[in-house]
Amino acid sequence: MFEKALNEGYEEIETLEEDVLDWVAEAYETEDGIDLDALKEDFSDLSEEEFTELSEALVKHVSATGQINKRQSRAVRSRRAVSTTGMSKTALKMRARKAARSKKRNPAGLRMAKKRRIKALKRRKSMGIK
Secondary structure, eight states: OHHHHHHHHHHHHHHHHHHHHHHHHHHTEETTEEOHHHHHHHTTTSOHHHHHHHHHHTOEEEOTTOOEEEOOOHHHHHHHOOOOOOOOHHHHHHHHHHHHHHHHHOTHHHHHHHHHHHHHHHHHHHHTOO
């Protein structure tokens, strides 16, 4: 009962946070994307780390299918990621090496990824998103 109410509260907070981010993004939108200088000037009371987090939350990405999502940078996502396996670092490195070798042996995946990336860039250009 309490856990259910707590989860609902978290969901409400997340939707409110997304609404505020959308409002900020619309307020500082320019032809070239979001005006980060004006945003930094208006939010001068934020620390550098908080401002970086805010600006990365406002970045929009367009997939090859045309869906627009807000996604944080790879560095931020890796910092926030939780280790899901109990493997040692050496085992993880060996797994990564094997994945790299198999990726080299099968370049079709790379070709498809390149096609999707080019298609998404074209969509971004047509939508006017930098």
